[in-house]
Amino acid sequence: MEIKVVKDILGANEEVAEKNRQLLDGNNVFAVNLMSSPGAGKTSLILLTIKALKGKVKIGVIEGDVSSSVDAEAVAKEGVPVIQINTDGGCHLDANMIANVLGKIPLQDIDLLFIENVGNLICPAEFALGAHKKAVISSLPEGDDKPLKYPLMFHVADVVLLNKIDLSPYLKFDSDVFSQAIKGMNKKAEILPISCTTGQGIEQWASWLLTQMKGR
Ligand SMILES: Nc1nc2c(ncn2[C@@H]2O[C@H](COP(=O)(O)OP(=O)(O)OP(=O)(O)O)[C@@H](O)[C@H]2O)c(=O)[nH]1
Ligand SMILES: [Mg+2]
Numbered sequence: 001m002e003i004k005v006v007k008d009i010l011g012a013n014e015e016v017a018e019k020n021r022q023l024l025d026g027n028n029v030f031a032v033n034l035m036s037s038p039g040a041g042k043t044s045l046i047l048l049t050i051k052a053l054k055g056k057v058k059i060g061v062i063e064g065d066v067s068s069s070v071d072a073e074a075v076a077k078e079g080v081p082v083i084q085i086n087t088d089g090g091c092h093l094d095a096n097m098i099a100n101v102l103g104k105i106p107l108q109d110i111d112l113l114f115i116e117n118v119g120n121l122i123c124p125a126e127f128a129l130g131a132h133k134k135a136v137i138s139s140l141p142e143g144d145d146k147p148l149k150y151p152l153m154f155h156v157a158d159v160v161l162l163n164k165i166d167l168s169p170y171l172k173f174d175s176d177v178f179s180q181a182i183k184g185m186n187k188k189a190e191i192l193p194i195s196c197t198t199g200q201g202i203e204q205w206a207s208w209l210l211t212q213m214k215g216r
Contacts, residue, residue, distance in 0.1 A: 014095075031114075032131055032135050034117060036117075040137045046075060049209070060105045060109075061082040062098065065085075066090065095128060125152040138163070139164040157186060165194065
């Protein structure tokens with residue numbers, strides 16, 4: 001009985017997510033659901049991507065956090081449209097939350113929408129939002145075992161960004177262990193090593209995004 005309830009919730013969420021997707025498609029907006037543990041670098045990556053694609057791609061952002069508008073304020077400084085969702089304790093965004101704010105983003109004026117999910121490697125993986133791609137960030141200080149410990153998140157990823165590689169001289173992190181674990185559960189996901197501090201790998205990430213947008 002309990003399982004059925006969970007299925008019903010996820011089924012209803014999928015329906016709303018599909019409507020979100022249709023609205024985005026109708027406005028020619030490509031959306032990326034950006035997920036990671038707290039502090040892995042989601043906002044840092046969004047800020048760098050806005051700079052990297054300036055003049056090429058018009059970006060909008062939905063920020064999801066349990067509380068505060070810190071991330072939305074940082075994004076607003078870059079001059080792009082941004083909406084903050086506070087989940088008031090909820091550990092993930094869901095399709096209804098996105099449906100409620102899509103009307104507040106000028107969809108006709110943007111090409112790419114980043115949805116920064118709540119920092120959490122568990123629940124966000126289960127809830128479709130209507131985004132076209134799922135990008136998962138993992139970072140060196142979290143350890144190379146994260147794909148094995150949180151398999152669903154890495155299973156659903158279209159791309160995995162390994163952030164904070166500037167810290168590799170100071171941390172024990174085996175990139176092969178990390179990559180092999182992902183490849184064992186997800187053949188399609190590309191793995192891109194990046195540093196939001198030095199900018200390493202950001203060009204490859206920007207190029208991945210542009211390719212996905214063209215190929216949709
Ligand atoms: N050394 C290093 N620090 C980084 C890098 N990327 C982000 N950081 C730092 O990591 C911290 C968290 O970065 P955020 O971008 O706020 O992470 P987040 O995933 O958006 O965090 P939440 O929204 O709280 O879940 C900040 O102090 C960043 O400056 C990186 O590539 N290298
Ligand atoms: Mg953030």
